[in-house]
Amino acid sequence: MPVLAVNVDHVATLRQARMGIEPEPVSAAYIAEIAGATGIITHLREDRRHIQDRDVELIKQTCNTRLHLEMAATQEMQTIALDIHPEFVCLVPEKREELTTEGGLNCIGREKYLQEYLLPLHEKEIRSSLFIDAEPKQIEAAKTIGTEYIELHTGHYADAKSIIERQKEFDKLIQGIKLAQNIGLKVNLGHGLNYRNILPFKAISGIMEYSIGHAIMARAIYVGLDRAVRDMAELIRTFVV
Template sequence: MPVLCVNVDHVATLRQARMGIEPEPVTAAYMAELAGAVGIITHLREDRRHIQDRDVELIRATCNTRLHFEMAATEEMQQIALGLSPETVCLVPEKREELTTEGGLNCVGREQHFKDYLAPLHANGIRSSLFIDADPQQIEAAHAAGAEFIEIHTGHYADAKDMNQRKNELEKILAGIRQAQDLGLKVNLGHGLNYRNILAFKNVTGISEYSIGHSIMARAIFVGLDRAVRDMADIVRTFAD
């Protein structure tokens, strides 16, 4: 069965808005774990705009679920990942001016670069994922780079302006899932998924994990974090695999 992994970056964003000590993303990670999250996601950006080094260190030390460490493919982040030893690293693109990750990583023509970059992580038992768009060339490149997983960027689907556009984006994702499966890649989905648009994947086989943060934290404002995570975990549990 597919599982839910909860991103706690937005808790850190709220804390950093006042450069204070609350809300605490480590507490959010622990509560999400108790409510049914199978993994906790943190994105330690180069500019440290939300999650901080101490956050990932404390989450790694205190939570019993998987730590999924999102990061740019830099030497600094590689060394941090080797020290943390998360279950999975996910390489993502970063731009200083973006509010959130706007699209997938460009892997085409960089297959050997990523393969070499991931080699020491793999040697230390850390699984790897590449965050990419549902593009056939990118999926082929991710496979050639030696990643075990891809995380398909679902933001274009989630942000579609009308039903036709959403249908087209969904079809691209479904085709990407099939292609990845044929290549032997494991598939995660993430970015912009919420309690409504995720239902389109109810009967889609071959999805390992759903990576969700913003919609859960937004719902938590009104119903509390425990219920918000449980509601999403219940949805994911109903999906076929």
Template sequence: MPVLCVNIDHVATLRNARMGIEPEPVTAAAMCELAGAHGIIVHLREDRRHIRDRDVRTLRETLNTRLHLEMAATKEMQGIALETKPEMVCLVPEKRQELTTEGGLNCIGREQELADFLAPLHEAGIRSSLFVDADPKQVAAAASIGAEFIEIHTGHYADAASHAEQQQELDAILRGIDMAQEAGLLVNLGHGLNYTNIQPFARVRGIQEYSIGHSIMARAIFSGLDQAVRDMANLVRTFTD
């Protein structure tokens, strides 16, 4: 059965808007766990625009489930991951000017570089994932790097302007899932998924985790964080294993 992992970056975004101390991301993580999240995801960006180093350290000390650290493939982030030892790292592309991650990591031509980057993390017992678009060439490149997982970027599907475009993006994702599984990769999905557009994946076999943040935090404004997580966790729980 697939599980829900909740990204709490937007709690930190709200805290940092006033450069204060609330809302506390660590408290949000505990509430998400109690409501049914199987893991907590944070993206420690180079510019620290939301999650901060202190958040990662405190989460490592307090979580009862799993800590997943999204990060760029830089020496600084590698060192932080080796120090904090999250259960999983997910390598993502990162640009300072973007509002949020705009697409998947380019793995083509970087296979050896990324394999070398992940090697010390694997030696430390940290599992790894690559955040990639549902492009056959990217999936093939990812499969040669040695990561256990890929997380297929669902943002283009979520942002589709028409039903036809959305179906086209969905078909590409489904092909990407099949190809990744045939290559021996475990598959997660994430970016832009909400309570409605997640439904077409209900009968798709082999998805391990759904990485969801923004839509849960948006619903939490109106219904509360506990209920928002429970609603999504219960929805994912009905999906095909």
């Protein structure tokens, strides 16, 4: 059965807007786990615009499920991951000027570097994922790199402006899912998914995990975080295995 991992970055964004002490991402992580999340996601950016090192450390210490650390493939982040020892790392692209991650990681031509980058993490039994677009060459490169998982970027699908464009992006994702599964990769989905646009994936088998943050935190403003997470977790439980 597919599961839900909740990204708590936006809780940190709200805190950092005032450079204060609340709200606490670690508290959000605790509530999300109680409500049915099977993983907590934090993206420790180079510019530290939201999640801080302290947040990752505290969530790792208190997390009752799995900590997923999203990060750029830099030496600094590798050192932090080896020290904190999350259950998962997901390598993502990172640009200082972007509002949020705008596309997948480019793996083509970087296979050797990324393979060597992940090696010490794998040796410490930290599982890895690569956040990539649903492009056949990127998926094949991910297989060469030796990651166990990929997370297909659903942002283009979520941001589509027309029914035709959305269907085109959905079909591309389905083709990517099938290719990845056929070559032995486990598939997660994430970015821009919400309570409505996630529904077409209900009949798609083999998805391991859905990574969702913004939609849950937006809903939480109106119904509370426990209810927002619980609604999404229960929705995903109805999906095919």
